[in-house]
Each structure stands twice: as structure tokens, then as C-alpha cells.
Amino acid sequence: LILCGSSLSFMEERVLGYESPLYGRRTAQFKIMPLDFTTTLGLWQGMSREDAAVCYGMTGGIPAYIEKVDPVAPLKDNIKRLFLTPTGYLFEEPSNLLLQECRNPEQYDAIVQAIAQGRSKISEIASSTGIPASNVKGYVDKLASLGIVERELPLNETSNKRAVYLLSDQMFRFWYKFVPQNIGLIQNDMAEMAYKRIEPYVSDYMGTVFELICRQYVYELARAGRLDVVPASVGRWWGTDNRTHMQEEIDLIVDDGEGAALFAECKWRNEPVGEDVLQKLVYRSELFRRQRKSYALFSKSGFTQGCRDAAEGRGDVKLISFAEMCERDNAARG
DSSP: OOOOOSOHHIIIIIISSTTSTTTTTOSOOOOOOOOOHHHHHHHSTTSOHHHHHHHHHHHTTOHHHHTTOOTTSOHHHHHHHHHSSTTOTTTSHHHHHHHHHOSOHHHHHHHHHHHHTTOOSHHHHHHHHOOOHHHHHHHHHHHHHTTSEEEEOSTTOOOGGGOEEEEOOHHHHHHHHHSGGGHHHHHTTOHHHHHHHHGGGHHHHHHHHHHHHHHHHHHHHHHTTOOSSOOSEEEEEEEEETTTTEEEEEEEEEEOSSSEEEEEEEEOOSSOBOHHHHHHHHHHHTTSOOSEEEEEEEESSOBOHHHHHHHHHHSSEEEEEHHHHTOTTHHHHO
């Protein structure tokens, strides 16, 4: 007997909870996670790689949403049809999910909107929403259990003071970034005008999505035995540079926990990545004491000749283009 449900709260509380007749009697339970980008790309034959990345960034690898994307239609049409029309499949999806999973959907909506606007700490969320901080923590924990929000610390940090909250559900991220400020246009069947307002900001939105895709690719390389560093811990880092007292950030660090680390930057830009990006990455990596360091640059649009020459001269740098990442079996071929 296999029981399957899309409502996490119902499955966990009513089906597997302590008062359920099935409590303690299950053979196994699985939380089915979203598909990764490489798998999703294979389902959208005929779509350009860049458009596929954007569609991944607005569906988050959820199969039900992936099915609604038309791979032969222009990206613009998919966004308009799914998000920017009153009858769009994803137009009311966040509201419906919060209504289904949460007892106070209005307050959860306010919290998600605050996080989407960059309020990343409990105190900031409380100040923005007017909800007491003591209540915000419980709401955020509930959203985290649903996979909508995640709590993040700089890699290998343990202090709760450094924790921030982010939207981990990519569909929620896309919706809350672009739909609320255009709701009037959408409700009055002005999808084209809403899209024109959205289009200039899609590339900026993709920065975080590309970091996620790069992180997935790192694990692909590791599984194929093509990564020099064992990915014991993988994540983002941010903090103060004690040399300049400026805030710095590194998109991706792969740490083996035994003295070796890979430092990486992920750039979703329309121009090739230059040598300056590599120099900044090496400079920031000096904040970390590691016996062995290596570097990687991920780029949507390739690399300048100066960057290639610098990487070749160092010998400890991988330059990985988005086109290379999209070769489905590339990691396995070696």
C-alpha cells in the first residue's frame, strides 16, 4: 500500500502523526524533493538553455509546474500564461498553498513578502510585518518545514546571530518578486504591460537561481569523480573582511573539512567574465586558512581571454561555462 499526498501538513500530522492509526506502522517514508536543473533540462527539448534556466528558476523543479511549461513557446509567453493572467496556473498558487497548509494565511503571506523584499532576520521581519518577533519565529519554522523558507548561515558558521532567512521555493521567489507590484495590471488583463515591467529584472533574479544550479553541478562533478575536493560541506559565505572592514561574499565554497577547499563565483551576465572576478575571488579566499585551495568560475557567457590566460597561468582554476554545464552527460563522461 502506497499513500501519496501533496499536502505536507496533512501527510505528517494526519497520516503519520501520533494519533494516526498508521503511526509507527509504516515501512518507509519519503519526502520527494524537486528535480534538479539537469534533469529538468532533459524534459524541455527544443527550449534554449537560457530560457530553460529561467523556467527552472520560476518552477523550482516541481513536476506539476514543469508540466505546465510549453517548451516550444517563447519564454515571454510562458511567463505571461502561467503568472500574468488571472486564469494562469501559478497566478494564485502561493495563496492556495498557504491557505491549504497554514491556519493564518494572511500572516504567513506577510512574512513571505517581507523575506522576498530582503528582510532576512527575525527582527527585520517582525518590524516589517508588525507581527511580534516571538510569533514570527514559529511562523518561519512552519514555512521552513514546508520547504518555502530556509534558514542559512555562512558556511561552517555556528552562531545563530549570523542566521538569515531566505525563500528556498523558487516559484515563491519568482511570484513574490514580480506579481504583487503588477497585480492591478494582471487582474485587468494587461499581461503584456506587466511583462514589459518584469523583463528588465529577470536577469538579476537569475543570480540566485544560477548559484543553485552551480551547486547542483558541483555535486554532479563530485559523483562523477571529477572534483578535487570532497564536498563535505557546501554553501555560501558572507562576512566582514578584517583587512578592510568591508562586507564581502563568496558565492560558493566546497570544503572537505580536512584542509582543502574550492572557492567559486557564479556570474549570470550577458558579458564574459573577466580576470578581475578571479582576482577578487582569490583575494577573498585569503580570509580562510586552508592547506590547499582551488578556484572555479561559473559563467553564463564564457570568459575573456585575459581571464583564460590568468587561469591557465595559475593552474588551480576551473573555468566552467553555462553551455558546458548544460551538456547532460558531461559530468559522467569525464
